[in-house]
Amino acid sequence: MYQYRRRLTREVVFGTLSLGGYQPIRVESMTNTHTFDTAATVAQCRRLYEAGCEIIRLTVPSERDAENLRSIREQLRRDKIETPLVADIHFSARAALKAVEFVENIRINPGNYANSQKFSNNDYSDEEYQKEIEHVRLEFAPLVDKAREYGVSMRIGTNHGSLSDRIVSRYGNSPEGMVEAAIEFARICEEMGYHDILFSMKSSNVRVMIQAYRLLVQQADAELRYAYPLHLGVTEAGDGDEGRVKSAMGIGALLEDGLGDTIRVSLTEDPVNEVPVGFAIVKKYNDFHLVKGDRGSVALKHVVESRNRLSSHALPSVTPFNPFCYQRRVASQISLAGFAVGGDGVPRVETEVQASLADSDAVFAEAVQRLAPGKPEDAIRSEVVSVRVDSESDLDRLDELLVKLGEACRSVVASTSDLALFSRLLDKVSKVRFDIIEGERFEHEMLQLLDKDRLAVAEFCFLHKETGNSIPAEILLHLAEKLRKQGVQRLLFSVLSDNVVFVYRRLVQAFNSKSINYPLIVRFSSDAADRLESVIDSSVQAGTLFCDGIGDMVALHTTLAVEDEVNLAFNILQGARIRMSKTEFISCPGCGRTYFELEKAVAAIKQRTSHLKGLKIGIMGCIVNGPGEMADADFGYVGAGKNRISLYVGRECVAENIAEEEAVDQLVALIKERGKWVDPVDAI
Numbered sequence: 001m002y003q004y005r006r007r008l009t010r011e012v013v014f015g016t017l018s019l020g021g022y023q024p025i026r027v028e029s030m031t032n033t034h035t036f037d038t039a040a041t042v043a044q045c046r047r048l049y050e051a052g053c054e055i056i057r058l059t060v061p062s063e064r065d066a067e068n069l070r071s072i073r074e075q076l077r078r079d080k081i082e083t084p085l086v087a088d089i090h091f092s093a094r095a096a097l098k099a100v101e102f103v104e105n106i107r108i109n110p111g112n113y114a115n116s117q118k119f120s121n122n123d124y125s126d127e128e129y130q131k132e133i134e135h136v137r138l139e140f141a142p143l144v145d146k147a148r149e150y151g152v153s154m155r156i157g158t159n160h161g162s163l164s165d166r167i168v169s170r171y172g173n174s175p176e177g178m179v180e181a182a183i184e185f186a187r188i189c190e191e192m193g194y195h196d197i198l199f200s201m202k203s204s205n206v207r208v209m210i211q212a213y214r215l216l217v218q219q220a221d222a223e224l225r226y227a228y229p230l231h232l233g234v235t236e237a238g239d240g241d242e243g244r245v246k247s248a249m250g251i252g253a254l255l256e257d258g259l260g261d262t263i264r265v266s267l268t269e270d271p272v273n274e275v276p277v278g279f280a281i282v283k284k285y286n287d288f289h290l291v292k293g294d295r296g297s298v299a300l301k302h303v304v305e306s307r308n309r310l311s312s313h314a315l316p317s318v319t320p321f322n323p324f325c326y327q328r329r330v331a332s333q334i335s336l337a338g339f340a341v342g343g344d345g346v347p348r349v350e351t352e353v354q355a356s357l358a359d360s361d362a363v364f365a366e367a368v369q370r371l372a373p374g375k376p377e378d379a380i381r382s383e384v385v386s387v388r389v390d391s392e393s394d395l396d397r398l399d400e401l402l403v404k405l406g407e408a409c410r411s412v413v414a415s416t417s418d419l420a421l422f423s424r425l426l427d428k429v430s431k432v433r434f435d436i437i438e439g440e441r442f443e444h445e446m447l448q449l450l451d452k453d454r455l456a457v458a459e460f461c462f463l464h465k466e467t468g469n470s471i472p473a474e475i476l477l478h479l480a481e482k483l484r485k486q487g488v489q490r491l492l493f494s495v496l497s498d499n500v501v502f503v504y505r506r507l508v509q510a511f512n513s514k515s516i517n518y519p520l521i522v523r524f525s526s527d528a529a530d531r532l533e534s535v536i537d538s539s540v541q542a543g544t545l546f547c548d549g550i551g552d553m554v555a556l557h558t559t560l561a562v563e564d565e566v567n568l569a570f571n572i573l574q575g576a577r578i579r580m581s582k583t584e585f586i587s588c589p590g591c592g593r594t595y596f597e598l599e600k601a602v603a604a605i606k607q608r609t610s611h612l613k614g615l616k617i618g619i620m621g622c623i624v625n626g627p628g629e630m631a632d633a634d635f636g637y638v639g640a641g642k643n644r645i646s647l648y649v650g651r652e653c654v655a656e657n658i659a660e661e662e663a664v665d666q667l668v669a670l671i672k673e674r675g676k677w678v679d680p681v682d683a684i
């Protein structure tokens with residue numbers, strides 16, 4: 001919880017490549033061609049290989065597709081492309097038994113593999129439940145036997161949206177159900193002496209996905225013989241920055257926990273685009289192992305006993321958050337620039353003006369760009385902007401800026417590391433951030449400066465270079481305790497660092513231990529020049545904290561363009577489902593089951609509906625898995641056959657087999673009919 005340590009897993013072989021153990025975290029992708037189309041599939045595999053993809057998955061909906069894996073494989077190997085292939089199976093045991101002959105790994109979905117029947121009442125007696133398990137065993141055992149015979153490993157890949165009736169009847173559509181679904185299949189594997197397995201627990205809801213993986217590790221380590229590797233992914237993450245942010249948040253939060261041995265970023269784009277995003281996410285963790293010098297091929301056939309591992313994962317008595325169930329940290333509420341911060345208010349967005357106050361035109365222009373004063377309160381714009389004050393003359397320049405900004409001046413806050421300036425700024429703006437530089441003494445003066453009746457909010461920000469130690473938590477706790485004793489309410493706390501997950505966890509743990517509930521600003525600083533790296537790092541660091549209920553404001557310090565940085569902050573809050581500021585699009589990447597132009601449909605639907613704040617729209621490639629996988633979408637646009645679309649309201653299909661060219665119009669009409677539409681002008 002407070003420092004990075006990768007979970008040691010059993011090494012599992014994918015042909016010539018291994019994963020788990022001390023192997024680097026692998027990056028996978030999946031083709032979206034029809035697997036029976038050899039030329040198109042081979043061409044896409046080649047492009048993925050050239051992009052550096054380490055494992056390629058192909059959908060196998062039928063025996064015909066399974067049989068064609070032979071030709072695909074032969075062509076790739078003839079061209080010296082040795083990338084391991086994975087067959088992705090839903091439903092069809094016959095396709096699985098054929099596919100296993102031509103791939104290095106087979107993925108089955110325990111929600112739809114070998115489940116015999118649907119019970120109309122969804123109420124299974126113990127006897128019925130056991131009977132169903134026996135049926136699964138009978139159907140699944142031949143695949144296990146054949147996988148072992150061919151030296152093929154297996155991923156037991158649960159999806160939140162496609163749990164079996166049996167599981168839903170007992171556990172609901174929950175992380176607990178996802179875990180049990182996977183473990184039921186793993187028990188059969190272990191009973192048959194087959195241990196070349198790995199797990200995945202995917203959901204389009206990032207918080208559900210994180211909780212499900214953590215729960216799986218806890219339960220699997222307690223029950224199963226080995227610590228099996230994990231394949232990480234957020235399913236139906238969408239496209240563009242939103243898709244990258246959601247994937248980085250879910251995958252990154254777990255990598256920070258030390259979990260995960262292979263990942264797939266799933267985007268509704270050309271699958272080749274997934275590869276650089278995947279490598280950007282795993283880079284830090286793979287570099288860590290390189291630096292530590294413990295990366296290499298180590299056979300972990302007999303890893304330590306599960307009970308020992310479990311005790312090393314035991315939680316300290318006062319924990320900063322519940323890793324298995326989302327609960328927002330309880331913070332006091334203060335008012336800042338007309339916004340509620342803390343309490344049950346949505347997290348607010350602050351950004352920092354990069355221009356110096358010495359350049360009055362530039363600082364004014366940038367403040368206006370960030371604040372977008374004409375936009376309504378809840379529009380996508382920075383709600384508070386911070387300017388840096390380093391000298392006496394900056395104070396005068398700040399006065400000029402505030403005058404020039406007119407009414408928008410109330411959204412300007414300041415930061416400084418000079419105590420004399422801090423004191424004077426408290427009379428000028430609604431919040432002043434004081435940067436605490438490690439080792440400097442300031443406490444006595446600070447306690448005299450801040451009395452309980454002061455109107456401006458004081459933020460204490462610890463500048464932390466050495467990440468991971470407990471010094472920021474100790475110093476901020478000490479200060480918070482003293483100020484609480486003095487009755488000072490209008491306080492915020494933060495740490496400025498390029499790696500904040502563990503530092504904030506320590507801070508929250510320290511505050512919790514003394515029942516201190518001042519609100520927190522999650523600050524993250526990245527000087528990465530590369531845009532993707534900036535987006536990924538911010539999403540992983542800030543996103544992890546918000547997914548665990550930590551944070552009342554977000555402030556990013558990046559090299560991104562102004563609009564990109566502001567958007568990124570809102571995307572992170574939306575990804576954590578803590579602040580919905582735009583339409584939530586849940587779109588699958590498409591695969592060989594897709595028979596319409598998925599990317600084009602996503603673009604057209606976004607163009608018409610992206611102003612519908614908070615509405616969730618699922619856009620899914622196929623009717624076989626789409627309706628289940630889009631889980632909690634309000635409306636669904638789902639491929640139903642060649643250039644045919646079905647529309648859903650929740651999980652109910654309300655219009656079947658519409659021609660593709662009419663489907664977007666009909667979706668908009670449906671949203672209107674159900675009273676969820678607002679005109680774009682009103683929505684701005």
Ligand code: SF4
Pocket residue numbers: 059588589590591592593594620621622623624625626629
């Ligand atoms: S929902 Fe999308 S990715 Fe999943 S099986 Fe259907 S088309 Fe393929």
